[in-house]
Each structure stands twice: as structure tokens, then as C-alpha cells.
Amino acid sequence: MISYFCENSIMKKIFFFLFATLFMNAQKTETIKLSQSVKSKKINYKNFTVIDQRENKEIGSVMYHKDQVNIAFENNAVKDFQDWFYSDNPVKGNDELVLLIENIKVSEDKQEKFSIGKLEVRASTFLKKEDGYHLLYRKDTVATVSSRVTPYLAQSLAKKISLTFSELLKGSYNAKPWEITISQEELQNYETILKDTLEIYKADHLKEGVYKDYYSFFTHHPEHGFIIETNSKGIVTKAVNGEEKMPIRNFYAFVYNGVPYKVIPVGYTEIFRDELGLFIEVKKEELFPESNSSFMMVGGGIAGLIGSVVANVAIVAIDAKAAKKRKAMAGTEVSLDPLTGHYILPENFGKSK
Incomplete structure (x- = not known):
């Protein structure tokens, strides 16, 4: 009797191990590589702050054949964006640049013979001064990639994330700050507040x-x-x-x-x-x-x-x-x-x- 229960326990462990192995093999990760230059040629910044106000920090996934491929940052959004920015911009100057991340989402629309990967990005930059935050630039965009063009949807979408934020930062360097001031407490609702003014x-x-x-x-x-x-x-x-x-x-x-x-x-x-x-x-x-x-x-x-x-x-x-x-x-x-x-x-x- 004891031998039966022992064998049964061992079989369960083997089963769960094999199941976990298969599950892990079926799930892969495409890391977002922030590789484009984001060097500012006009303005020097003393600090670069990243505020990630997404409730769900997971970006999403798409399929590659039978594998689910998750798209993710190497560490997390805050650390990766700061490392990326500081690698091209030494800390000096008087201005503080703030990146507010509102949404980064990937989804997949499966058709009969192909799939369409969809990327949604909404993020804004602010210049932080003594009186508060001044809007600089904003990205609120949707991009799609078809598997008929490339079978590697995850890789293409990860590249689009990197490119979108590169464009956001570069556009911020040349943007004129809004005169209207937003407090730190108002950042979560800055869009409505600015529109009302x-x-x-x-x-x-x-x-x-x-x-x-x-x-x-x-x-x-x-x-x-x-x-x-x-x-x-x-x-x-x-x-x-x-x-x-x-x-x-x-x-x-x-x-x-x-x-x-x-x-x-x-x-x-x-x-x-x-x-x-x-x-x-x-x-x-x-x-x-x-x-x-x-x-x-x-x-x-x-x-x-x-x-x-x-x-x-x-x-x-x-x-x-x-x-x-x-x-x-x-x-x-x-x-x-x-x-x-x-x-x-x-x-x-x-x-x-």
C-alpha cells in the first residue's frame, strides 16, 4: 500500500514537471531592444524621470506557429528607459525631462490564413519646472503588422515600440513647452485638465x-x-x-x-x-x-x-x-x-x- 502511494506521488511529480516544461517551451519572450540613438543635441538635462502609470505592466503576446511569444522589457519600463536615455545623454544642465507612460499594449487579430499584430502606445513628455509640469510632446498611436508581410510579429512589434519611444523623445527635444502648468497630482488626468483650459x-x-x-x-x-x-x-x-x-x-x-x-x-x-x-x-x-x-x-x-x-x-x-x-x-x-x-x-x- 505504501509502495502504491509512493509510486503515485512520484508519477504526479513527473507529470507536473513535464507539463511545466511543455508550458515553458510553448511560451517565449521577445525582449524590447532600445537601440536607437536618443541623444539630445540642443538641450542638456539634469535628470530624466520615468513615471509608469499603467495598471497592467504586461504588454501582451502574439503567436509564432504554436508558440506564444510574450513581448517584454529586459528589466522593467522605468529602468530600461532611464538606462537608454542616460547612455546617450550625460547628466548636466538645468532642465528635468519627465516621461509619462500611459499605455503599451500588444494584441493579435487572427484571420483565417494570417494574423495582424496590433500595437497601442500612449505616452507623453513634460518639462518639470519649479511651478510644475509643462507638456512637451505626446504619442497616441496605433500600429499594425501583418504576418503576410513578416511571420515574426513579436519581433516587428517590439521594434515598433522602440521606434515609437525614440520618436517621442526626439520630438520632445524640439518641442515648445506648454505655458499651462500641471501639478504632480494632476498628471493622471492631465489630458482633461489641459483640454478644459x-x-x-x-x-x-x-x-x-x-x-x-x-x-x-x-x-x-x-x-x-x-x-x-x-x-x-x-x-x-x-x-x-x-x-x-x-x-x-x-x-x-x-x-x-x-x-x-x-x-x-x-x-x-x-x-x-x-x-x-x-x-x-x-x-x-x-x-x-x-x-x-x-x-x-x-x-x-x-x-x-x-x-x-x-x-x-x-x-x-x-x-x-x-x-x-x-x-x-x-x-x-x-x-x-x-x-x-x-x-x-x-x-x-x-x-x-
Whole structure:
């Protein structure tokens, strides 16, 4: 009897050992290699702080054949990002750079014959001063990789994580700090707090003029002294300040006759507002025109305008085929991110339904 129980116990141990071995073999890890240079050539920092406010520190996993591959940092996000930054930037200067990590998530969408790996990243940088934290730069992005392009989804997604944070840090070095101050206690809710301070959402009447960048537009500060000019067809072409003349394409946005417009690669389009914020109605071909696009710049003016009857008339005057093509394509609402000025593209943007 004793022999039976001993043998049974040994068999259980062997079983659990084999099960654990198989489980460990089926799970592999792709380490995020932070290898790109993040050297700051303009500003020296006395300190680099990383705040990881993710509730779940695990990033996620994808499959490689029958193996589950977890994507993870070598140590943890705080240590790895600090080691990476300090390897390229010696400690000196007066400024303190802060990286706030809000989300790093990997998932996999399995199709019948392939898979799509999805990466979501949301993180921001701040300049810490005596009066608090000043927003510098932000990444709120989604990237996908198809197994039809590369079977190594985990490796590709890990590289995208490294590249995304490299772009975030490099963009921070050249960014102008926001004047609005955030306290350390408010960092968890900084997005809502900053949006609530923006004048563009509060103003009943918008200030006429041109806005050089997203920050001046959302804080409602047009360029001083500039007057908007149009051509003989009523199309806005440039802004003039005395002897200084600048094409309208050099600005982020402008307000003309009380109507706000967003400058886009093929011209400009009206900006609308609802309870969620600001948005434009646009087609993929207008935000991301191909080199052989029918829309073109003509004589400093804009050929591919959208959002009004005047715009379509302008297109017809230059290229009737372009106007007909545009009319046949439905526009899509694309939001404007007030903290970056970037487009917030809806899922499946530009794809036919």
C-alpha cells in the first residue's frame, strides 16, 4: 500500500514537471531592444524621470506557429528607459525631462490564413519646472503588422515600440513647452485638465487670422499683424504682414470671415466643432495624396480644396476630373488632437465598406 502511494506521488511529480516544461517551451519572450540613438543635441538635462502609470505592466503576446511569444522589457519600463536615455545623454544642465507612460499594449487579430499584430502606445513628455509640469510632446498611436508581410510579429512589434519611444523623445527635444502648468497630482488626468483650459473650445467668436501651429490655434492666438488675402476666385492663397508674404500652406490653420479652416496637403477644409472637440470631414486621398494625385498646387494657390461649393468650383476650374472623382468619394470625420495637433484617424480610415 505504501509502495502504491509512493509510486503515485512520484508519477504526479513527473507529470507536473513535464507539463511545466511543455508550458515553458510553448511560451517565449521577445525582449524590447532600445537601440536607437536618443541623444539630445540642443538641450542638456539634469535628470530624466520615468513615471509608469499603467495598471497592467504586461504588454501582451502574439503567436509564432504554436508558440506564444510574450513581448517584454529586459528589466522593467522605468529602468530600461532611464538606462537608454542616460547612455546617450550625460547628466548636466538645468532642465528635468519627465516621461509619462500611459499605455503599451500588444494584441493579435487572427484571420483565417494570417494574423495582424496590433500595437497601442500612449505616452507623453513634460518639462518639470519649479511651478510644475509643462507638456512637451505626446504619442497616441496605433500600429499594425501583418504576418503576410513578416511571420515574426513579436519581433516587428517590439521594434515598433522602440521606434515609437525614440520618436517621442526626439520630438520632445524640439518641442515648445506648454505655458499651462500641471501639478504632480494632476498628471493622471492631465489630458482633461489641459483640454478644459483651451480657449478655442470656449470662444463664441473666433479671431480672424492665421495660426502658425496647433498650439497657437488651440490656445486661440493668431499671428499678429497678418491679413488673409484671396485670389480673383475667392480662394485663400496667402497671409500678408506689410512686406512679408507667406503662402497659406505654411500655416496650421486660419480663420476667414468667422470660419475656421485646417490646412491639409491638398488645400484646406472647414473645421467643425461638437461636444467631443474639433474635427474635419476629409478623404484619405486628401490627407495622404499620392505623387500622381489629380490635386496640385497652382501658382501659390490651392487646387484641391474641400468643404465648400467654392472649393469644388476651384477644382473644376483646374481639373474637372479631379472634382468629379472627389464628389464620388464620401468624406470621413477626422478629429484633431488638441495636445499634438495630429489627426485622430478612425478605424479603417479610407477603406471601402
